[in-house]
Amino acid sequence: MVDTIMVxxxxxxxxxxxxxxxxxxxxxxxxxxQELNTTEYIKTILTGLGIExxxxxxxxxxxxxxxxxxxxxxVALRADIDALPIQEQSSCSFPxxxxxxxxxxGHDGHISCLLGAASILSGMTDCFSGDIKFxxxxxxxxxxxxxxxxxxxxxxxxxxxxxxxxxxxxTVKSGVLGLKTxxxxxxxxxxxxxxxxxGGHGAIPExxxxxxxxxxxxxxxxxxxxxxxxxxxxxxxxxxxSIHGGEGMTFNVNPEVVEMAGTCRCYSKExxxxxxxRFKDIVTQIAGAYQVQAEIDYIPLHSAVINDENLYLxxxxxxxxxxxxxxxxxxxTAGDDFSTFADYAPSYFFWLGNYNEKKDTIYPLHSPxxxxxxxxxxxxxxxYAMSALCYLNHIK
Numbered sequence: 001m002v003d004t005i006m007v008x009x010x011x012x013x014x015x016x017x018x019x020x021x022x023x024x025x026x027x028x029x030x031x032x033x034q035e036l037n038t039t040e041y042i043k044t045i046l047t048g049l050g051i052e053x054x055x056x057x058x059x060x061x062x063x064x065x066x067x068x069x070x071x072x073x074x075v076a077l078r079a080d081i082d083a084l085p086i087q088e089q090s091s092c093s094f095p096x097x098x099x100x101x102x103x104x105x106g107h108d109g110h111i112s113c114l115l116g117a118a119s120i121l122s123g124m125t126d127c128f129s130g131d132i133k134f135x136x137x138x139x140x141x142x143x144x145x146x147x148x149x150x151x152x153x154x155x156x157x158x159x160x161x162x163x164x165x166x167x168x169x170x171t172v173k174s175g176v177l178g179l180k181t182x183x184x185x186x187x188x189x190x191x192x193x194x195x196x197x198x199g200g201h202g203a204i205p206e207x208x209x210x211x212x213x214x215x216x217x218x219x220x221x222x223x224x225x226x227x228x229x230x231x232x233x234x235x236x237x238x239x240x241x242s243i244h245g246g247e248g249m250t251f252n253v254n255p256e257v258v259e260m261a262g263t264c265r266c267y268s269k270e271x272x273x274x275x276x277x278r279f280k281d282i283v284t285q286i287a288g289a290y291q292v293q294a295e296i297d298y299i300p301l302h303s304a305v306i307n308d309e310n311l312y313l314x315x316x317x318x319x320x321x322x323x324x325x326x327x328x329x330x331x332x333t334a335g336d337d338f339s340t341f342a343d344y345a346p347s348y349f350f351w352l353g354n355y356n357e358k359k360d361t362i363y364p365l366h367s368p369x370x371x372x373x374x375x376x377x378x379x380x381x382x383x384y385a386m387s388a389l390c391y392l393n394h395i396k
Contacts, residue, residue, distance in 0.1 A: 072130025116381025
């Protein structure tokens, strides 16, 4: 049985411990696949709690394993651990000590929450049968860390039957959970388009094949995917985010080559496939009409984060047992490679509300001014722990 009172008491008891973790991690951020000191810190804490460190042959990232009193299923709890190449400008009183790198997405908070869950659960092994894995994943920020860690075996030995993850949410009121079924974060695709025409004098356009004009038409054409091809009841984003053509600010030379890059976002695998095909058709056909050659590099980074309907029931029950208020948030067009785990086990992703004007935790993810409301860390630790206990004890 789940001892709700014990979990609540432990949540309160570890608040100072969580703040200590967060302070250290916030001041010592590390980029994707460079999280060496972060990894050692996590291992030290887990070892001190008596949690087994599994043999993942990776220099960064950690998987801890906690056994219950009997045999049963295995549930995993995941946190990402990398930082971003962003110079911190927040009002935090203990800012990053590493120039040009900061935890501007709050992964330091996610680590702290999962370490807190480990602290809570390590003293409650008589409350569940089965196993709990604590997955501290490297390189979430666009570097393919989830797939990399899965290939290293984090979902096996023992096999993971379900996995829960968590992300802070600056769009949700601090102290409130965002709980949702189906799509909660978008699929993330990136693209690069290289257009090659025939350069020449800008005053003699009939002698040239103008890549800039072709690029302009392609940009306009791509916007029709959203406005004319996707049903109004669904959502997608197609954004050209950079364009480069020509040398410097020359006023009378048509360049031969123009390069563009951007991103596409949506909430289902079917829509991912449709957008990619329509994208390529539009670029190829408009390029042909303007007589330029088009090279398309279209890369699906990861799919949408789609919450399992059955695990949603455990998530709601965990929130209710801990008396944590929750709301159904609008999905975000930001992405997270937590979606990769859904290919291997049912998955559920919480949002931990972080918006608090009084504490200046109002800035979006990846902003140099971003920071976390540290009073929410114990809530994150609690919802991690209680979700695992509810799942293993079949309470929903």
